[in-house]
Amino acid sequence: MSLNELAFKLNAHLTAEDTRFDAVLAESGVLEVICSNNEEFPINIVKTDTQLLAITPLFNVNEVKSDKVDELNEELLLISPAIPLSSIGRQGDSYILFGAMALDTLFENIVHELEVQAENTVDVLQVIEPLLL
Amino acid sequence: MGILKNILTAVRGGASEVGESIVDANAVRILGQEIRDAEDAIGKAKQSLTGLKASEIKLKREINSLESDIGSYETKAVQALEAGNEALAVEVAERIADIESEAAEKGAEHSALSAQVNKINSMIRQREKVIQKNGRELEKIKTVEQLQKATSSMSTNFAATNASEHRVSKALERVKKKQANWEDRMEAGEWMEGEAGSDDLDRKLKDAGIGANASSGASTVLERLKKKSGQ
Known part of the structure; x- marks a missing residue:
């Protein structure tokens, strides 16, 4: 399934938990998806030869209290294994939450992954919010 | 150690903008070239393997036929002996010896061919491993490139909104x-x-x-x- 087809299907889909998606394929080739259960932190989807990557940029390192960066990194490492389907990482100066799926992942499973990732974003940010500016 | 170390060095070094090379372009070219070389070698090996395998099968068939002849002549030699025709039995025994010698020659040839077929098969498997390994290495680079692409637009937004405190x-x-x-x-x-x-x-x-x-x-x-x- 191409990202364009995925966008089309997502826009027409409503999950069992009443989550809707607003998916737009940007010129850069990134599929930007806003989930109705968390409209503030969009999920960016990209494709490689073998994977579909769903990435939610969380915050920039300069948004972390300067004396709390180590503590934040440790907290993120500690909570990462407990987060269902998503992992935490850092891309350049941006902290990200991401999930990776095989290219032949069923649409229903992609939807589930996105819905859970949008929820995970809120959960993670709530935990580390005191360490942010 | 693979490409991961290079990726780490590159991202530590600040290659985080889209368009910036994650790893030395030369390293990517080498990986790609190795994959193409391995694919070419596999193609050629498979071609020669087809010819060798055909010769091997043909030899095996000839050996089977010779062994069957030996069996048949042995029966006849015994029959000649039973009939008291020693001279004929000797003649048959000589024929058997000739056939056995021919079968042994073909057997040796067959063993050599089999060894060659096995060698080529194992070479193909090794090349396939190179392709898979290099493919995975390239996938890592592509993954980081795509991650950069997916993060960059939002990073720009972060920068734009950083003026407002407590964004998160x-x-x-x-x-x-x-x-x-x-x-x-x-x-x-x-x-x-x-x-x-x-x-x-x-x-x-x-x-x-x-x-x-x-x-x-x-x-x-x-x-x-x-x-x-x-x-």
Whole structure:
């Protein structure tokens, strides 16, 4: 399934938990998806030869209290294994939450992954919010 | 160690912008070239393997045929001996010896061919491993490139909104508010459903003459007035 087809299907889909998606394929080739259960932190989807990557940029390192960066990194490492389907990482100066799926992942499973990732974003940010500016 | 070390060095070094090379372009070219070389080698090996395998099968068939001839001549030699024809038996034995020698030669040739076929097969497997390994290495590079692409637009947004403090807190607040609104609406929906349900129950009770207000209605009032006036 191409990202364009995925966008089309997502826009027409409503999950069992009443989550809707607003998916737009940007010129850069990134599929930007806003989930109705968390409209503030969009999920960016990209494709490689073998994977579909769903990435939610969380915050920039300069948004972390300067004396709390180590503590934040440790907290993120500690909570990462407990987060269902998503992992935490850092891309350049941006902290990200991401999930990776095989290219032949069923649409229903992609939807589930996105819905859970949008929820995970809120959960993670709530935990580390005191360490942010 | 693979390409991961190079990737780490590159991202540590600040190659985080889209378009910047994650790893030395030369390293990517080498990986790609190795894959193409391995694919070419596999193609050629498979071609020669087809020829060798055909020769191997042909030899095996010839050996089987010679062995069958040996068996047949042995029977005949025994028959000649039983018939007391020693001279004929010797002649047959000589023929058997010739065939055995030919079979041994072909057997040696067959063994050499089999070894060559095995060698080529193992070479193909090794090349396939190179292709898979290099493919995975390239996939790592592509993954980081795609991650950069997916993160860069948002990073720009971060930079633009950094002027406003507590960006994450404010965004979280808005998410929580929306979730609360949604929960309120759900609760309201449930309340409405409950109300509709209770109306329905009251109507059913009334229809059954249970719990209906007995003092309502003009006829009831008139009845009461009549009783009061002693009529």
